[in-house]
Amino acid sequence: MNSIDLQTVLIDLGARSYHIAIRGSLFDNPLSYAELPAAQSALIVTNTTVGPLYAAQLQKALSGKYPQVHTVVLPDGEAFKTWESLNLIFDALLQHGCDRKTTLFALGGGVVGDMTGFAAASYMRGVPFVQVPTTLLAQVDSSVGGKTAINHPLGKNMIGAFYQPLKVVCDLHTLKSLPARELSAGLAEVIKYGPIADMALMAWLEAHMTDVMAREPAALAQVVKRSCEIKAWVVGQDERESGLRAILNFGHTFGHAIEAGLGYGQWLHGEAVGAGMVMAAHLSLRLGLVDALFVARLTRLIAQAGLPVQGAVLDAADNAGRYLALMHLDKKSEAGDIKFVLIDGPGRAIVRTAPEAMVRQVIDLCCSEKILKI
Ligand code: NAD
Numbered sequence: 001m002n003s004i005d006l007q008t009v010l011i012d013l014g015a016r017s018y019h020i021a022i023r024g025s026l027f028d029n030p031l032s033y034a035e036l037p038a039a040q041s042a043l044i045v046t047n048t049t050v051g052p053l054y055a056a057q058l059q060k061a062l063s064g065k066y067p068q069v070h071t072v073v074l075p076d077g078e079a080f081k082t083w084e085s086l087n088l089i090f091d092a093l094l095q096h097g098c099d100r101k102t103t104l105f106a107l108g109g110g111v112v113g114d115m116t117g118f119a120a121a122s123y124m125r126g127v128p129f130v131q132v133p134t135t136l137l138a139q140v141d142s143s144v145g146g147k148t149a150i151n152h153p154l155g156k157n158m159i160g161a162f163y164q165p166l167k168v169v170c171d172l173h174t175l176k177s178l179p180a181r182e183l184s185a186g187l188a189e190v191i192k193y194g195p196i197a198d199m200a201l202m203a204w205l206e207a208h209m210t211d212v213m214a215r216e217p218a219a220l221a222q223v224v225k226r227s228c229e230i231k232a233w234v235v236g237q238d239e240r241e242s243g244l245r246a247i248l249n250f251g252h253t254f255g256h257a258i259e260a261g262l263g264y265g266q267w268l269h270g271e272a273v274g275a276g277m278v279m280a281a282h283l284s285l286r287l288g289l290v291d292a293l294f295v296a297r298l299t300r301l302i303a304q305a306g307l308p309v310q311g312a313v314l315d316a317a318d319n320a321g322r323y324l325a326l327m328h329l330d331k332k333s334e335a336g337d338i339k340f341v342l343i344d345g346p347g348r349a350i351v352r353t354a355p356e357a358m359v360r361q362v363i364d365l366c367c368s369e370k371i372l373k374i
């Protein structure tokens with residue numbers, strides 16, 4: 001993958017601007033970190049899966065710059081995106097006597113990235129941090145834009161902060177060790193950018209999904225770069241989600257209900273978003289915003305990426321009721337109204353409410369096998 005030139009994408013946020021660097025052999029190269037501010041110490045935050053694969057190489061790359069490089073290893077998984085894990089980061093920072101300049105490095109997927117960012121936002125009221133994402137999902141979405149959080153048993157990502165990293169280092173080589181199911185999960189966040197913002201990306205994915213699934217280097221580079229460009233465009237206009245940024249949650253309102261309803265970690269976040277996008281597309285169809293052809297096209301692409309298109313049954317007695325109860329806790333909800341990200345014609349998203357009876361019909365359809373035959 002080193003035959004691929006270094007790609008950079010700027011997140012333009014005035015004084016908080018930063019670059020995303022994209023290529024193979026980046027995370028273990030000291031030059032990737034050369035421009036970061038000097039400090040006495042760095043803390044690598046990783047987990048029990050990614051640590052053994054990559055932490056020693058990152059430690060080596062950082063050791064010329066920081067006199068002390070410490071590592072904290074968290075338990076792996078969405079079920080551990082909790083206060084308890086967050087506290088392990090604070091324990092390490094305090095035990096090692098880390099100061100206000102200590103730089104945190106999030107080495108892992110979105111779970112590690114979100115928790116490290118939140119720890120960086122709150123330790124001594126804010127210390128610098130760098131994202132070193134190692135999943136496709138984290139490279140195309142979660143490491144970019146400064147949303148940090150932990151889960152609450154009652155709701156996903158309910159406790160957190162907006163806090164931007166100093167840099168994002170997307171090393172495409174790390175994707176080689178990613179399990180196939182996780183690659184598919186990452187593709188959900190790539191696919192979402194098409195219907196909400198860029199139909200050319202959707203057409204490109206339809207033509208190149210086999211190359212992407214085979215991890216063909218040029219295809220992966222294209223996917224990560226274009227996704228980051230779209231995210232940069234959105235976040236640059238609406239960093240704190242007062243409007244436009246909500247479109248990045250296409251499929252997430254239904255998806256978060258699946259994750260919380262089944263218990264975190266049962267379905268991967270990307271899998272829940274995959275099925276959630278199908279539900280959101282059908283809701284858009286019923287509201288007359290898109291046609292059936294578009295919904296079928298999107299559903300096919302989601303299936304092509306190895307993602308579920310049929311929603312999970314959360315409650316055999318009143319499935320739609322359970323979804324609705326969980327979706328009322330969504331962060332976009334206001335005054336009890338659930339706000340959905342819907343497709344308002346291919347390539348354009350809107351955020352709006354929908355009649356409850358219609359939402360119930362969509363959930364009933366999309367959680368039944370009938371959806372597989374449409
Ligand atoms: P994850 O962090 O759980 O990683 C998935 C799995 O892959 C884990 O088991 C991890 O240990 C393993 N892994 C990571 N890199 C690997 C590698 N290179 N080789 C082998 N295994 C590797 O999940 P994720 O899909 O990366 O992220 C999902 C999380 O991201 C969710 O909590 C979601 O809420 C969050 N998210 C945040 C944002 C945001 O804007 N902050 C956006 C989207 C998603």
Ligand code: GLY
Binds near residue numbers: 142144245246248
């Ligand atoms: N992934 C949603 C956002 O960053 O806003």
